Amino acid sequence: MTVDPLDVPPNPSEPFQPRSGQRGSGFLTGPLRLGTTPSATVGPYLAIGLTWPDGVYAAEEGTAGGFWIRGRVTDGNGDVVPDALIETWQADPDGRFASPEDPRGASTYPGFRGYARAQTLSGEFEVFTLKPGRVPDGEGGLQAPHIDVSVFARGLLDRVVTRIYFADEADANAEDAVLRGLSEDQRATLLATPGEDGYRFDVSLQGERETVFFAV
Amino acid sequence: MTGTTSDSGLHLPRYLREDAATRTPVGFPDYRSTGLRAPLRTPVDLPHRLTEVTGPVLGEDRVLPHDADLTWRNGGEALGQRILVHGRVLDSDGRPVPGALVEVWQANSSGRYRHVVDNWPAPLDPHFDGLGRVVTDSLGRYEFLTIKPGAYPWGNHHNAWRPAHIHFSLFGRAFTQRLVTQMYFPDDPLFGQDPIYNAIPAAARHRAVSRYSLERTQDNWALAFEWDIVLRGVDQTPFETDDDGDVA
Numbered sequence: 001m002t003v004d005p006l007d008v009p010p011n012p013s014e015p016f017q018p019r020s021g022q023r024g025s026g027f028l029t030g031p032l033r034l035g036t037t038p039s040a041t042v043g044p045y046l047a048i049g050l051t052w053p054d055g056v057y058a059a060e061e062g063t064a065g066g067f068w069i070r071g072r073v074t075d076g077n078g079d080v081v082p083d084a085l086i087e088t089w090q091a092d093p094d095g096r097f098a099s100p101e102d103p104r105g106a107s108t109y110p111g112f113r114g115y116a117r118a119q120t121l122s123g124e125f126e127v128f129t130l131k132p133g134r135v136p137d138g139e140g141g142l143q144a145p146h147i148d149v150s151v152f153a154r155g156l157l158d159r160v161v162t163r164i165y166f167a168d169e170a171d172a173n174a175e176d177a178v179l180r181g182l183s184e185d186q187r188a189t190l191l192a193t194p195g196e197d198g199y200r201f202d203v204s205l206q207g208e209r210e211t212v213f214f215a216v
Numbered sequence: 217m218t219g220t221t222s223d224s225g226l227h228l229p230r231y232l233r234e235d236a237a238t239r240t241p242v243g244f245p246d247y248r249s250t251g252l253r254a255p256l257r258t259p260v261d262l263p264h265r266l267t268e269v270t271g272p273v274l275g276e277d278r279v280l281p282h283d284a285d286l287t288w289r290n291g292g293e294a295l296g297q298r299i300l301v302h303g304r305v306l307d308s309d310g311r312p313v314p315g316a317l318v319e320v321w322q323a324n325s326s327g328r329y330r331h332v333v334d335n336w337p338a339p340l341d342p343h344f345d346g347l348g349r350v351v352t353d354s355l356g357r358y359e360f361l362t363i364k365p366g367a368y369p370w371g372n373h374h375n376a377w378r379p380a381h382i383h384f385s386l387f388g389r390a391f392t393q394r395l396v397t398q399m400y401f402p403d404d405p406l407f408g409q410d411p412i413y414n415a416i417p418a419a420a421r422h423r424a425v426s427r428y429s430l431e432r433t434q435d436n437w438a439l440a441f442e443w444d445i446v447l448r449g450v451d452q453t454p455f456e457t458d459d460d461g462d463v464a
């Protein structure tokens with residue numbers, strides 16, 4: 001069997017060249033050895049590629065303790081954005097992630113995926129999930145229950161990232177290192193508010209109450 | 217009840233961030249839709265904790281057998297130039313990303329998307345839906361067969377036409393690595409007037425362009441285009457030194 005040398009994982013002592021565009025021009029002088037692929041907008045037709053029949057279920061339908069998070073995405077005029085996609089990623093109720101990258105071991109919580117994606121076509125997105133547990137903040141404390149959120153849309157050349165916290169977790173929120181770094185007004189944009197069958201969480205891309213977005 | 221876990225001994229990776237000079241900005245004035253949508257305030261730095269360094273496991277269970285061949289739908293062959301698109305998914309320290317879900321979507325050979333919002337007067341193709349999904353192999357390789365998408369007008373400015381492109385979506389291993397992007401074809405004459413392409417800083421634009429691959433072009437069958445995708449890698453520098461004491 002012949003082996004294509006370019007298909008062999010590179011020797012870590014030698015920079016590796018991606019085969020895209022001009023060969024050999026993908027390097028940075030900084031700690032990155034390969035330039036990362038630049039992001040681009042999802043455009044108006046994201047529904048073709050990025051929707052799944054079971055997309056909205058971070059936890060299986062009917063899981064005990066499950067609830068809906070619903071909300072709108074609005075633009076700088078306050079108009080609803082109907083062609084956005086929301087993705088959510090979170091820990092299970094025990095604070096574990098359904099991921100081999102969780103160094104404490106992956107979640108085994110029944111029916112829990114931890115990931116959901118939902119369009120805003122009807123004016124609102126909705127995802128079905130469970131309340132995440134508290135997870136370590138890496139500095140000896142615990143984070144408040146939270147969900148990482150990516151927002152994609154026509155008119156956004158890269159995703160924007162925010163977090164959902166829960167307004168009914170006041171004690172945990174008061175101890176959360178990320179929330180503590182924000183002003184009262186900023187914090188308010190990250191709080192999902194309890195409602196009939198779950199929570200509401202609106203995303204304001206611009207304006208007076210622009211949601212706090214994070215650089216990750 | 218919410219659970220808690222001690223973080224004693226937790227050692228988490230830190231994902232490198234592309235320099236602003238080579239990263240696509242969220243907003244770009246020439247791309248008009250960004251005007252009311254791109255956030256105006258400076259984003260707040262979020263340290264990489266457990267939520268950011270983990271990510272969903274999405275693999276073969278998200279893919280159907282025909283998902284790697286977009287040229288055959290509804291019992292017939294799509295019209296257009298048949299192409300094989302292939303490459304590798306790597307992270308920025310050059311390591312392949314195996315088992316990674318790659319989702320793609322695109323216009324047909326006339327430049328029309330199968331989507332209710334796309335109604336410009338170019339024909340739909342009953343044998344093309346424009347959706348593909350593949351999973352990278354153990355060396356991070358992916359490939360799919362499709363037809364070359366056409367250019368299409370989009371009203372951003374007078375006579376605005378998108379260069380031919382395929383939309384790509386990747387997850388990698390971690391929330392930080394999530395990437396949605398577009399792959400272009402070499403030497404497209406429409407690059408100069410396209411603000412979505414030109415929003416990428418000049419020094420990084422070539423990374424979004426595939427290259428023609430004679431090696432994989434199949435005689436009497438399909439042209440091949442090669443495109444490697446590089447996701448953010450982990451910063452290794454603080455942890456390792458070699459025998460000479462140099463940072464590995």
Ligand SMILES: [Fe+2]
Pocket residue numbers: 043323378381383
């Ligand atoms: Fe497109």
